[in-house]
Amino acid sequence: AATAAVQQSGAGRAVVPGAGHAPSGPTTSPAAGAAVAARPGAGGADPFDLGDLLAAQGSLDAVRRPAPEVPSVASILDALAGRPGAPAPADAAPSGPGAAPADATSTPGEPGTAGTGATTGEAATAAAEEEPVRSLDELLAELDALTGLARVKDEIHRQTELLRVEKLRAEAGLTRPTLTRHLVFLGNPGTGKTTVARLVAGIYRALGLLEKGHLVEVDRSELVAGYLGQTAVKTSEVVATALGGVLFVDEAYGLAEDQYGAEAINTLVKDMEDHRDELVVIVAGYPGPMADFLATNPGLESRFSTTITFEDYADAELRDIFASMASRADFEPTPEALDVFERLAAAQPRTEGFGNARWARNVLDAAVARHAWRLRDTARPSVDELRLLLPVDVVDGEGAPALLATLDPPAAPDEPAEGDPAMADPIASDPTAADQTDPERAGHDPAGAPQTAPSTAEENA
Structure with a gap:
């Protein structure tokens, strides 16, 4: 506006700039009430010089010019760390509209990228891809080497042969029967x-029925x-990570609790149908609640036609599991310690x-703790002392005699040992009768050490 006024005014005509405009160059503020004096100019030139105004305009433009853009944090980290796909530090371009994103090809969740981290399924898939393919014979041999589980092994062998013949x-070119693999x-x-379940995944992969077998x-x-x-x-995302392998849903009956489940x-059910050739689902849990779970959806029971029951381990099988766990931890239970464990x-x-192998693991953990406490006064224990687990390690040392006495199996009342007082005293063969007739003959000596085994109810307690 000031420039236009100067052009219209002609030479020798002073124009006072409007409010909010300040002349360029040094000025002197007028006294209060005095008229605004025109700036003296050389040779009667216009006091509001166009060049000065343009220079002032240029200085204002310099003030208003935006500051140089600062590189983003991502571009700085890319330049420092040299992440895949990042521009070279010397050629790093500032971020902003039109700038190429750093590492534009990275995928969230993949290792080594700026994603949020691999999920459980993605990690399992990556591990399956890195693990070499094992043969069917190797997998079945590992199955057979497991302690106990005779019925489970037999059913897995049968299922394996069924699927192998189906593939053949x-x-x-023969008609393919509709068999469910879940x-x-x-x-x-x-x-x-x-x-x-992990072995089943490998077996299905070895048979060529699953691509990854994770x-x-x-x-x-x-x-x-x-x-x-x-x-x-969320469920479909989890299923997507299991494609090509086995989805194992533990305690599946928890899904039958509410509308969310x-x-x-x-x-x-829908994903199992949509991906029938690339997904195997195994659901697991207690027998009673699992029956309720399968009844919640009409499509569930028809898709799970094969049920395999895992029996509790026998006492001798738990003994072998305990010994195997101890061996892997570089401990060696003595035969007497194993006998005590089997009685437990x-x-x-x-x-x-009942925890089965988990219970055996808890007993081992407690035995290791007692073993360390037993050696508390031994400054330099030998290697054997560091490895051997004794009976007092399996059960509490102070209460071991009484506890072991309660674990002795009860003798048959009609078959007393030769020389046993029960041969001459019939009441001795019936602890209950002894308790009811004579308190002093309740199966304990005066010192309080038990002489007869407790009832089954006491053992369970």
């Missing part, structure tokens, strides 16, 4: 369900979201929820 028939595992914790182990918390509608998405079940195992009630 398909290759020969399985139900029933049993208490610690009976080897996850171990067998195992993705989940439970309710990894399938159910906090809101309706989100659960279906029902949404997960419905999504799972015999006293455990085999109710729903």
